[in-house]
Amino acid sequence: MSNAAMSRTAGALPRPRGAAPAARARSLLTTGAVLLLLTAAAVLFLVPIFWMVSTSLKPNRHVFDLPIRWIPARPLWGNYPAAYATVRFTRYFVNSAIVTGCVTLINIALSALAGYGLAKYRFRGRQALLLLILATLMLPLEVIMVPLYLTVERLGWLNSYQGMIVPVAANALGVLMMRQFFLSLPDDLIAAARIDGAGHVTTFFKICVPLAWPALLTAAILIFQSTWDDFVWPFLIISDTSKATVPLAVQLFQSAETSNFPALMAVSAIASLPLTALFFLFQRQIIEGVATTGMRQ
Numbered sequence: 001m002s003n004a005a006m007s008r009t010a011g012a013l014p015r016p017r018g019a020a021p022a023a024r025a026r027s028l029l030t031t032g033a034v035l036l037l038l039t040a041a042a043v044l045f046l047v048p049i050f051w052m053v054s055t056s057l058k059p060n061r062h063v064f065d066l067p068i069r070w071i072p073a074r075p076l077w078g079n080y081p082a083a084y085a086t087v088r089f090t091r092y093f094v095n096s097a098i099v100t101g102c103v104t105l106i107n108i109a110l111s112a113l114a115g116y117g118l119a120k121y122r123f124r125g126r127q128a129l130l131l132l133i134l135a136t137l138m139l140p141l142e143v144i145m146v147p148l149y150l151t152v153e154r155l156g157w158l159n160s161y162q163g164m165i166v167p168v169a170a171n172a173l174g175v176l177m178m179r180q181f182f183l184s185l186p187d188d189l190i191a192a193a194r195i196d197g198a199g200h201v202t203t204f205f206k207i208c209v210p211l212a213w214p215a216l217l218t219a220a221i222l223i224f225q226s227t228w229d230d231f232v233w234p235f236l237i238i239s240d241t242s243k244a245t246v247p248l249a250v251q252l253f254q255s256a257e258t259s260n261f262p263a264l265m266a267v268s269a270i271a272s273l274p275l276t277a278l279f280f281l282f283q284r285q286i287i288e289g290v291a292t293t294g295m296r297q
Contacts, residue, residue: 056265083266092249106169115178181215
């Protein structure tokens with residue numbers, strides 16, 4: 001028998017009967033292990049939230065009863081309107097909406113312009129500028145807190161909306177996300193617009209921005225989320241409670257009601273409602289936004 005015939009015969013030999021079931025069993029085992037780990041992680045994150053809601057519906061004297069009663073026998077729904085009225089949340093929600101809305105709009109505008117310039121223009125020092133922008137992601141607020149505070153103080157912006165808005169009105173993550181999106185646009189599209197007589201501004205606003213709406217929405221959601229939840233910077237520069245945001249309101253209530261756990265949990269649940277609703281409405285865009293930052297370099 002020739003070598004070629006032997007090779008064909010060897011290649012045609014059937015696989016051992018137990019190979020396919022063994023591979024299937026390994027695949028099922030791996031899938032089961034991954035699902036088990038994800039379930040454990042989900043429980044780990046959800047239990048504190050469930051405890052917060054459960055505690056907010058109990059009388060204060062039953063908060064630490066053992067065994068834990070996760071579902072109160074008689075839920076005290078009145079804890080929520082009482083907590084809302086005590087904290088006067090309407091004023092704080094308005095403050096947070098003003099600050100978060102302005103920061104998000106300014107951030108998106110600057111991120112889109114900077115991302116487009118870094119993606120589609122060739123100039124000396126472009127990569128160095130990109131690295132410099134990305135390096136700011138490694139600087140925690142504690143590093144720049146003192147000079148930033150002194151600058152805001154000298155500008156007379158303490159206890160003001162502009163003091164909370166301007167220092168955080170630019171975001172390196174937003175620039176990176178928009179750059180990654182604009183890199184995915186073909187250069188031929190830009191060249192065709194230029195041939196048709198469109199200038200740089202027209203090309204950006206009439207062609208690139210309409211195509212970038214999904215990326216702009218994703219960046220806006222992430223910026224809105226981080227700004228709404230910000231506590232440290234408003235806490236540093238705001239001493240007038242009429243300008244306080246929602247996280248500051250929760251901290252003020254906690255300082256005044258240290259032992260009233262149902263009321264404190266009700267306040268925390270109310271404060272988390274906007275971000276919870278935002279996540280459930282736009283969870284796909286949030287996940288896509290996290291993945292976008294790892295696209296084409």
